[in-house]
Amino acid sequence: MPAMNEMQCDLLVIGSGMAGMAAAMFAGQHHIDTVQVGITGEINFASGLLDVLGVHPQDQGIPWEDPWAGIRQLIKDTPDHPYARLGVDQIQRAMDTCIAFLKSAGLHYTTRHNLNSHIITPAGTVKTTYAVPHSMAAGAQALASKTPTLLVDFHGLKGFSARQIIETAGRRWPGLKQLRLAFPGTRGELYTEHAARSLDLAANRKALADLIRPHLVGAKAVGLPAILGIYRTSEGVTDLEHQLGVPVFEIPTMVPAVTGLRLREAFEQRLPATGIRALYQQKVWDAMVLPNGEFRFSAGGLAPETTIKARGVILASGRFFGKGLRADRSRIREAIFDLPVVQPKKRALWHHKDLLQPSGHPINRAGLETDEHFRPVDEKGQVIHPRLHAVGSILAHQDWIRQKCGSGLSIATAFGAVDAYAQLSRQ
Amino acid sequence: MQTQVLIIGGGATGTGLARDLALRGVSCVLAEKQDINAGASGGNHGLLHSGARYVSSDPASACECKKEGRLLKSLAPHCIEETGGLFVAVEGDDEKYIADFPDICANAGIETHAVDLERAKEMEPALSEKLIAAYAVDDATIDPFKLSLDNIAHAQQLGAILLRHTQVTRFEIHRHRIERVFLRDHVTGKETVMAPEIIVNASGAWAGEVASLAGADIDMVYSKGSLLVTQERISHRVINRLRQPTNGDILVPGGTVSILGTTSERTESPDAIYPAIHEVDHIIEQGAAMMPVLGSTRYIRAYCGVRPLISSGGLTDDRSVSRGFSLIDHGKEDHAVHNFITISGGKLTTFRLMAEKTADLVCRHLNIPEPCRTRTEPLPNTVDARWTEPGLAPNQWIRNNNPEDMLLCECEMVSQSVVDTIVASLRRRQGRPDMKAIGLRSRIGKGPCQGTFCSLRVASYLYDSQAFSGNEGVDQLRTFLQERWRGQRPLLWDMPLVQAELMEAMHCGLYGLELEQ
8 A cells, every 4th residue: 555645734625616715715815824625526517607695585586786785684584694604894805805816817707886797698597696707797788788799609519509598588688699600620519618728729719700700780799608718718808809899708608617617727726826735636535633633634536645634624515516415315414524414304304396496495504503603513502623614505504506695605604714713723 | 170089188098099099990189188198107117017916916907917918019019128027025025925926826827937046146136135035927118108109109190189288178068968078278278179979088097087077976096106217227127026015016127227116105186296205215115125226226216106096985005906997988877978988097008908998989889890900900110209218319329420410418318310300290290399298208308417407408409490489498497307306306315416406506506497487
């Protein structure tokens, strides 16, 4: 058996979804000696849109124009929601910090004067979100002002039909026209990542602009599926706008999408520069608390290969899709420490018979209960370990999917937990 | 719309009857309020019984099963896989039942062969180590969707008309005859009136409701049975538990998967039935006693049907109700309706016989001396029904090797060209293409992702091919996903729960389908 690598750190961040990335980022800004572990996968499924709060109360499906007013109401109505541990100012600061960080990594986001924006989806529905990638901002603007727009789709790109969007959204957004193109140099199925890599190159953008230009007649904007580059998207959008003479924007595609890949690349490339030691090809295999109160983990890809000793932990392992929670036929468990999980009494209560029941499925509110420092607590409210914090979607009493608060929840709780860890460490 | 016979109900019996009548030259319209096999005909094991299961409770049915099973194997081989079957007992099972089984079978004329335990384990490696008895029987499996789709397609070729999503709402009765029938198309909302000579109620579990429209009283017992689909095929043969029929004691291979069932639970109504979580758990526990792997394998889907049983009063166990069928000539009753017939009860295995007996009665009423031809004429293997077969779409796709024919359902490898042919065949029969109908006629949405990815791909493809317009795609997605959800919900633990979370994140988190009420 090969010898295990050994690592020692102050703080171990477990998870590399949005919450884990945000926690590592905040830890870096606090100059905490941090290791981050977690196989990156889930973030590839990100739409790229950063929600903070779209809907509340969810059974009435009411979208908020002002997410901060929505959060104030949410905290008032559901004081056990993780947002209630923070308050609006901290959530705003967390979002601002994260958006600035992503900008420093070359991924630009736009917000609408602190209000929510609305984005058209490939299903032709309208999605309420907070910060939109710069490449999608003109789309929010065009939808809001019903700008006559040419929607471009591509032969071979499955699950993205401009005609579907036009037919479905036609009533709220008249003046849409379809242009179906063959992506230059391809036949058969078109993969978004392949197309995006190709459009990072100016020559390929020119070829695309040349195909679009003759069809611009009357269009005041051009919408495309999210394939405008991976590393130089803003530059690509500006270039196309320059060539076409009208605003150009992206529309999210089915996931996994390049929008998620851009986020992953931005974090993965920028975090090490802030001193984070990252193990993105490894996951935690087992965990124990040593007699001195510190943690010891083994981590690895296909088998344990690294031993990590850490003083404290931020658990950002996600829910079921992220493998932070696991369920068998009778109950839900937390995967690494077997922490207590607040959950419905039995499986029959996990999900409604109706998939789209407006109030949402009770299982989505299952998760970890914490104190005000985001430290998991047991049934009696006792902190389980003084330096074990949990953040993101694994937390109980939220329904990020229906409330449209996924990114905000991840980023803000990571901000709160890292801040609490830093403060408690100083005491 | 002119027709001699109106058939109500598009299950195995109704579609079989349409073909039988059409072969005798009788014109008929089949009205189905949902789609083909929406009731028990689509909610069963797909088991072509040897008869051995019914030997002790219902020897007459057992014998019918045996004869019909043989006939179908020769006439509709493309719908059938001749898997053979085993009856197996494990430690703790009733030893008297085991000991009596071969003789009771022999008395009913059902062949069995004792199988050495070692040999049985070689034949079916997943069998329990606690096996104590095994008998081979002549069970086979049948694809009930292909069967009904082929029956109706052949009937349509011969001139019969199928009205999907069309419900009978009212009968107008004069002098003990149904003079006019009022129907409503649930998609378009259009009302039609018909004046058929004979009306046949083949609506399965809904037979009581339909009969009551004519003032007739049928005392139905609604016995729900739930079944589970595994991700992989567990056995080569049909595996029956060798004991008095009860819950979770049959495992039936179905192409690339296996189906484990069933349960028997009274329900108040045949509508809006769901496989329940306690049923799922019970089936798994029972199945695992026969084959331990059933306790840990991944399940893809649960579904259920309501057995159309006609009560004879004072029942305690619904499995003791005769599985034979009832053919009721309502002209012979107190409140006689002379041109109204009900066919109900029975089993998938005996659907052809039920259709034959019903058609005989219809022809007597109409004074048509034509004999039954479904007993001798093979069931054509039609294009309309072919895509229900697992493996066909991928084989064809690989063989054609056409990069322009892209896969819409990647789990089951169903490509655009398959969707095109299904849409064309629905259109050819004046039907409107909808995602549920396409799902019913293919393997789309039936793999591990249960529609997570393929639903939007199919919807956008249907927009691109001009099949959809306006904002109907949103409703189509909602309806398609809800239909998938009905079968996923009781099985959401481990990986299926992971999959379901992703599905909700996409369809609610990003597309906001729950907000588009």
